[in-house]
Every structure is written in C-alpha cells, then in structure tokens.
Amino acid sequence: MFDTIIFPILVVLIIGCLSGIMLSVASKFFAVKTDERISQVRAELPGANCGACGYSGCDAYAAAIVAGAKTNLCVPGGSTAAQKVSAIMGVASEEVVAKVAVVKCTGNKNVAGYVMDYQGPKTCLACNSFYQGSRSCSHGCLGYGDCVEACQYDAISIVDGVAVVDRTRCTGCGMCAKQCPNHLIEIVPATARAFVGCSSCDKGAYTRKVCKVGCIGCKKCERTCPNGAAKVVNNLATIDVNLCVNCGECAKQCPTGAIQFCMPKLVNTQS
C-alpha cells in the first residue's frame, strides 16, 4: 500500500512543492525592477506592432515612453491613445496628426498598358527587379499587392491593377509605404485632399504615350494654385501639404487628371 500508492504520490507532491517554492523564492530573489507604468502604457496602445512610431513594436514603444519618449507618436492609436498615455505619464497631451496613405499612381489597366506578359513570382518586388516591372510606365503601380499584404487593417486593395487606399480604414501607419518597390505610397495628413496620382519623372511627351492619367509636367497646376502649394519639380507636380488650402482648383485644371481631389477620410475614388 505505502510503496505502491502513497510513496509515488509523495514523490510527485514533494517535487512539485519544491519546484513551486524554488520558483517563488527565485522570483522574489532575482526580481528585476520594472516600471509598472510600462504595462499600463502598453495596455493603452493598440497592439498593432506596426512600427509607425519608429520603435520595433508596441512593447518597445511603451518602454520608450516611460523612458521619456513623446506620447503622440502612435498613429493607429490616434489622439485617444495619446491622451490616455499622457494621463498615465502625467505629461501634457499633444495632438496626434491623423495621417492617411495615398498611392501616387492611378494608372490602372484601362489607362496604362503593359510591356510584357510577366510570369514570374507574383510580388511587386520580384516583378520590379525584372526590367523595371511589367508596366509600360516604369514608375507605375505593379499591382501584385505587396502593400495589401503589409496592411493590417484591410485598408488597401488592388482595383484594376492599381493599389487603392480605403480612407475610412487607413490609419496611416505606413507599413504599406515601406513595402512598395517603386515608393509610390506616401503618408500625408488626413486633412490633405489634393494629391498627385503620378510618380513619373519622365518627360511629358513620353508619359503621355505610356499612360493617359500621368503627370506631363505642364505646370498648369502651378499657375492655378493661389497659394503656391503646387510645384512642378523634375517633370512631376508636387503639392506642399503645408501650403495647400484644399481649394481643389489644381485638380479641376489638370489636363490629364493626374491630380486627385478626394474628400478627407472618405473612399479614395478613382477619376
């Protein structure tokens, strides 16, 4: 009786108890002091680990906040997270500038062609490294969706061969922008309504040949803009978001429709 039942029970019980005691003693004895604010701050962050704040994840950012980093760097969390975090840290809350991604190419398959029947790996990166991609415009969106893969919010999709951002879902974290091999995606303040849907620096005549909606560098927007926000640099229109007052004149005047004018935080409609 003792040998067959009681002793085995005792053995396991004692080993278990010893392990438990040893662990609890060790956790007291070897305790590392961690600031409890780190876990509090971490709880307020959205946990997307997107890296928009510039740290390697929400855990790293929470540690950095407690160490003295700014509280308004979390783009997906927005002002709500920033306020709560600031309250925990006891510092003045600063506004988070809401951001949104824009794709600086609108040359979908109806308006811009392809120069090859690409059969390689179905990623933008691979396609772009093969003779600058399959599009007739070497700056254009390749449409294999590297950005779609990167997006954690289902905010970007490929429509007619071009990436389109859903402004209602986009948090402006910038994960997609890092993936695009042609660097077509830019993160702009969500209030900015006008953006240039083209990234081609080629001469106007060539751009017109390969894409119907490309920027041809005609400078009409530059002349139209009342505030000097639109500038043509290197055959490509650019809009300075700090100067732009969202009047929409440039988009109306643009002969090819390369300048997009959309409602703030609404679906980015293609013209």
Next chain:
Amino acid sequence: MREILMILLGAVLINNFVLIKFMGICPFLGVSKKLDSAVGMSVAVIFVMTIATAVTYPIYTYLLYPNFAYLQTLVFILVIAALVQLVEIVLKKYIPALHATLGVYLPLITTNCAVLGVTILNIDEGYTYFQSIINSIGAGVGFLVAMVLFNGVRQRIEGNDIPKTFQGLPSTLIAASIVSLAFMGFSGVVEGLFG
C-alpha cells in the same frame, strides 16, 4: 573520444530529432520562416535540452529507478517546466542580453516534446551521465541544423508561384518530408566512419 564523437554525430545527423524522429515539429514549422528567429529558437533548445538532461538524469537514477520508473514522464515534465522558468528568471536578472535574444522561445519550449523526448531517450538508451549530456547537446545541434536548412528551403519556396491548393502549409509539409528523406540517407554513415 571516439565514442563521444559517435554519439554527437549520431544525434545530429542519424537520429535527428526533427527529421528522423519527428519530434518538435511545431517549432520546426512555426519558426523556420525567418533565419534569425530559427537560430534563436534552436539556441534556446540546445540550452534547455542540456540543462534538462543534467537535472532529470540524476532524479531518475537516484529517485525513480527502479520502483517508480513509470512516473518518469510526469516528473520530467514537472521538473523541466519548473527548471525553464527558473532559468528564465535567473537570465533576466543576470544576463539580460541573452534573455532578450532567447526571448519568447525560452518559455515556448517548456512543453516541447523534443526536450522531453531527449531526456527520456537518454535513459532508454542506457547512457551514462556524461554520454547523456553529449547526446542532448547533439540533439540540440541537430535541431539547429534542421531549422537552418529548412529555413533555406522555405525561403526558396516563398518566392515561387505555387498552385493555390498547395500554398502555405501543404507545400511546407511536402518540403519537410523531402528534407527528412534526404536525412535518412545519413543512416549508417557514422558506423561506416567509426565502426
């Protein structure tokens, strides 16, 4: 010396825990996508396997054997889990750099069957204490070899155009079985070398 080499090479190549004995398949498929996480996991496995053997072997020999040998699975799991927790606490305090490197993998492998497997197999094989330690290190290195090799295979698969039915896990499992078949070719090599 010859015996040690035989055990070590045998554990790495012929009795590879992942590819021949099919233990620890979960981390093998789960963390072999990126090279740095694969290496991190493997280093943690080597570490835990060695320590686990060092502790469980005397427990079995002096406490459980011969009357309570049937308790070994239960006791080993208990001891390994507690041990890994202890190691984690100590590492966090004294070697934070290593703790950060091993990171989440250390607690993950607490319940890894490869770790439990190596401790039990050491006893089944009738190794001495020293031989057991060598075998555990070999098993861990074998795990590392399998992980790193398979990481290379997976990266080659990633960029390819795979039929939809085979995308993801199916193609990974097929690739794993082919790598496993390749490792079966090692059987008899060590006996040929040293025997």
